[in-house]
Amino acid sequence: MSETRVTEAWQECGGDMPLDQFRAYGRQVVDWIADYLAHPERYPVLSQVRPGEIAAQLPGSPPGTPEQMDRILKDFDDIIVPGITHWNQPGFFAYFPSCASAPAILAEMLSAALNANAMLWRTSPAATELETVTLDWLRQMIGLPRSFEGVIYDTASTSSLVAIAAAREATGLSIREKGMSGRRDLPRLRLYCSEQAHSSIERDAIAVGIGQEGVRQIPVDAEFRMDVAALRAAIDEDTANGWRPFCVVATVGTTSTTSVDPVREIAAVCSERALWLHVDAAYAGVAAIVPEMRWLMEGVDEADSVVLNPHKWLFTPVDLSALFSRRLDAIGEAFSLVPEYLRTPESGTVRNYSEFGPQLGRRFRALKLWFVLRAYGRDGLATRLREHIRLAQDFASWIDADPSWERMAATPLATVCFRACPDGYDEPALEQLNQSILDTVNASSEAYLSHTRLHDKLTLRLSIGQIRTEEAHVRRAWELLQSAFHRYG
């Protein structure tokens, strides 16, 4: 059937966009994307709109009749793009950068076109088998043992939720079956993580019924790493008081400072007490691809599960989080539920990934990771990650060399915590100064940094993870910081 005949017959009662139009707009969109990536200077990194400004430009009611694609694309440019904070720009240094590399963008287009729902093996065998193979490649690249198998979720928050639910199920308390509420036979469950753990851990505990009181935050040492003696003491104290410890979450690359918990020692505690050890390596895990950064995985081979996010520092657009576990069976036991209509002849011989989490429908995310791993290769990825680490170390050395600035934490990876600290300022004045510096740099359109609080001091954070970030961008950020400092300091 020719493209036009499809069009004529179907336009009467609806149908999709005519394919000749699709081709034309498709080319236009790809050109838009290439121009976008080529000219970061056209866009402020941090969107400069005020709250409500975008919504005010959109009609309050939906269109009743078809609108032309030209108009839709024009409004995309005029209304939507100004309200975008450009995570893809080389001046994005806030939070942990997340980056859409070109190969991954192409894969996302194809994934949208296929719209494969990877819920069962048969609902797209390639999506399932590619997920298995691609995650096994990633496992090898970061040096995890063969006993770890992977599943892709949307975010680390979900990956950790799944791990914590599996840990809860592994207590043998039949919570999956009987729930938690109204049960007199159930001890209160306790999960341990450090004070520097990501807030998603606490939220996951809320979601799986452990409650905020069920999360005990363990103090950290001077370098923001979990204090293992304090962990041991907390577990003993809780046990004596009738709590049931069930899970420890260690962090490799904490969100504020990228500190690395002593996983090997924590694993020893977990093995003594038969606790599930989950490692949150959402940001830092992928850095283990760099041979000299393999130390990051020290002890992780003893964990029950570990999460890392290719959608942070592995040039893969949101969303794609990888959970690896030595106990995929326990995850299945926590979630697997197969209604009649999902039973298939090949059940038992294939993996149906929807049995390993709360979601049935699943995007075909493995495709973009496959494109990224192939387009750059292990060595190409290691080279890029190593360069980001080098740039961050350079930036840290500029801070260290300038007496008006100070570093607020060690810099094991590509994220630097620092602040301005000129002589003669008390803490409230430093707070104000650093806030002004941050606001000024972020209003510059050229760079975007975020902050944290360390020892109750406002701390600026510069994190390098964009595939397009070069030394010049980092130098420019340093210039902007210094010029803001001279304006207020």
Ligand SMILES: *Cc1c(COP(=O)(O)O)cnc(C)c1O
């Ligand atoms: C970013 C981050 C998370 C949350 O990741 P999402 O994928 O956004 O849920 C969790 N833990 C750590 C250590 C992180 O850096």
